[in-house]
Amino acid sequence: MTIPQTMTHVQANGTGGPEVLGLATGPVPVPKPDEVLIRVQAAGVNRPDVIQRQGHYPPPPGASPILGLEVAGEVVACGDQVTTLAIGDRVCALANGGGYAEYCAVPAPQCLPWPAGYDVIRAAALPETAFTVWANLFQHGRLAKGETALVHGGTSGIGVTAIQLAHEFGARIYATAGSDEKCAACLRLGADAAINYRTRDFAAEVKTLTEGRGVNVILDMVGAPYMSRNVRSLALDGRLVMIAFLQGSKVQDFDFTPVMVRRLTITGSTMRPRTTAQKGAIAADLRAKVWPALDAGRCPPVIHATFPLAEAAEAHRLMESSQHIGKIVLRVE
Structure with missing residues (x-):
């Protein structure tokens, strides 16, 4: 042509x-x-x-x-x-x-x-969601078959892909979303549980869902307001992967003690x-x-x-x- x-x-x-x-x-x-x-x-x-x-x-x-x-x-x-x-x-x-x-x-x-x-x-x-999810959830986050992940923003482009690929590769997947309709969509996509963050505390729900153990990996795009609850939601040797800061990147009065005690990894990347x-x-x-x-x-x-x-x-x-x-x-x- x-x-x-x-x-x-x-x-x-x-x-x-x-x-x-x-x-x-x-x-x-x-x-x-x-x-x-x-x-x-x-x-x-x-x-x-x-x-x-x-x-x-x-x-x-x-x-x-x-x-x-x-x-x-x-x-x-x-x-x-x-x-x-x-x-x-x-x-x-x-x-x-x-x-x-x-x-x-x-x-x-x-x-x-x-x-x-x-x-x-x-x-x-x-491309954008596949590259981002693969690099962050699977490479940086090292999500493996049989592990459990929490994905925030489960009905965003990133969230949908993360739910689908985590399910495809044998992980148990929980997601947060902002309405009951969106939570239902997360379940249809393969999430094992979906949490309406407007009506429920996701950290408390994760504790219940995992019988107190926490999840292995969290994929977060919200940022500062979720930091403390994210850390509380991670299991021993858990990994928190940050990919965006839609609600801010600076946290005050954050206690790093749980990071040391539970050997947590906090990481992130840009593409x-x-x-x-x-x-x-x-x-x-x-x-x-x-x-x-x-x-x-x-x-x-x-x-x-x-x-x-x-x-x-x-x-x-x-x-x-x-x-x-x-x-x-x-x-x-």
């Missing part, structure tokens, strides 16, 4: 609310030697996109300033060093930025094939600043361990809503409302 010189993309006109987002025209990116150019057909919407729009999550050096961290579509050009992909391949990819656009350049190691039977919407909903090699290693792990389950029809993404690219602002409003269950995806075609 002929690649145009310009494309339509979503532009943030300054920082602020969803209203700063609008369509613009700009140059089609030129792939670097280790990159492929993807004709984007769908792009996932994620919480980091919202934080970037607000001015609190700037792209790393060299990354596109355009929002969007996951895409799905067709490879239309390859850099000189790319040997693993070819023009015409259908891929989904963890982008370093630039996903809300008709074309996006992505390092080849960060691309994965569409799972068997997937359409472009479902493929676009995979975007990692190198291509590091993200490529996660992609290889996903291809070997998670993609077979997707190919077999298990652990499919839950799509809450789709919007045309021109309505990115509406997609962000929905994301910020936290009324969604699962993923929000932009249709680019």
